Amino acid sequence: MDQALEVFVTVVEKGNFTRAAEELLMTQPAVSQYIRALERSLGTRLLDRSNKYVRLNKAGEIVYHHAKEILGLYTRMNALVDDVMHRASGDLSIGSSYTFGEYLLPRMIASLRQQYPLIRPTITIGNTAEVAEMILRHEADVGIVEGDYQDERLHIEAFxxxxxxxxxxxxxxxxxxxxxxxxxxxxxxxxxxxxxxxxxxxxxxxxxxxxxxxxxxxxxxxxxxxxxxxxxxxxxxxxxxxxxxxxxxxxxxxxxxxxxxxxxxRFSLISQKTPYHTKAVEVFLELLRSRQGMF
The missing domain is CATH 3.40.190.290 (D-Maltodextrin-Binding Protein; domain 2)
Incomplete structure (x- = not known):
């Protein structure tokens, strides 16, 4: 994506260079440099500037309209590619009992990271009762426990x-x-x-x-x-x-x-009773289920 277009659209929507710089986490001179570079590449000024305001001129209105379309198409393209690639990202908090967590889970996390490098897993080890409490308190996204654990408040699935x-x-x-x-x-x-x-x-x-x-x-x-x-x-x-x-x-x-x-x-997965999970949790659950019979 051409970052100059993103900077230009932000300047227009924020109304001045200072607020745009704050939004983009840039310095104000860097924002000005992007705008000048865009204007040079198009061969015309796009903004009417004063100490109090920044306004689009006729050429700027054309560029702003098409820049919004380009940025929207780029965002949609990324979303479609993510769906095709089954890309998942973000935090994944796992609570696990000792046996699985210390002797089986490390290899699974290595495999997960190879397939989904944008997922950031964290693992907390505890006994079965402690892991269940972590799920109930929303301190972990998914838990792995040993034995025939029962709790009507949780979804429990032997795997x-x-x-x-x-x-x-x-x-x-x-x-x-x-x-x-x-x-x-x-x-x-x-x-x-x-x-x-x-x-x-x-x-x-x-x-x-x-x-x-x-x-x-x-x-x-x-x-x-x-x-x-x-x-x-x-x-x-x-x-x-x-x-x-x-x-x-x-x-x-x-x-x-x-x-x-x-x-x-048995080893069992435990989670909140909800059909909705983050993509990171979904791919981790799929990985565990796909390994049935391989442990």
Whole structure:
């Protein structure tokens, strides 16, 4: 777009160079320079100037009329190109529980930024209950939580499954095992996440389904701290396979299927109950849904 036309139209509509400069975030000499350059290119003066006013002359009226059309066409062209290219821009605030937010979301954000570089994402990590509160308070556009979260005030949509496994220290008596009855872990110290965490909910659901009651429990609010504690031999835990992927490859932790089968939970999207979202939110939701079955 010819910026001189935009400056010219602004000067005409604001009535003087000073107000036009303020509107365009320019200096007044810069505005004057654009007007002089436009007049030189057309070979005629376009404005009658005085200390009190700026008025269009006959040539200026013609240029102003067509400049408005040109600027309008340029704006419409950009809008149509944006639609064709599915371009999205602006802020995107995401709240996510620990497992997805720390171990899966970074790669998704990298993919999002490659496709939509004008989107500016921010991520806040919290447990499931904290993320839900962020959505309810309009502090985040979309949330990702673990487990079977329910709240009638929110739109909740399951979009992926997560396999949970018992994690034990490497180099212990459990090394030869790939499956284990929970009863064999009765005397172990169980290291659990705090109440409100989706991982804590999955663990307690596993205990209840098996009628299992651990004798010793400690509670930590950090998944990384739990992993370090298990590596140090403090106890055992239940975690997502995504969380311990690197440790399993390095051989610092060992995983077991409890009672011969994994514990399955779901990842869910949560948002306000409204059919209207920003384009940035829409493309992020589309990206998540398109990855179903790939996590």
């Amino acid at each position: 992926a499954e997560d396999e949970m496994v018992v994690v034990v220290p490497r180099g212990q008596r459990y090394d030869p095992w790939s499956e284990i009855p929970l009863a064999e872990l009765q005397t172990e110290t169980w290291i659990l996440r705090e109440q409100g965490s989706g991982t804590r909910e999955a663990t307690e659901r596993m205990f209840a389904a098996s009628g299992f009651h651990p004798r010793h429990v400690v509670e930590f609010g950090s998944t990384q701290l739990i992993k370090e504690s298990v590596e140090a031999g403090l106890g055992v835990t239940l975690l997502s396979r995504f969380v311990v992927r690197k440790e399993l490859q390095l051989g610092t932790l060992h995983m077991l299927k409890p009672n011969g089968r994994p514990v399955i939970r």
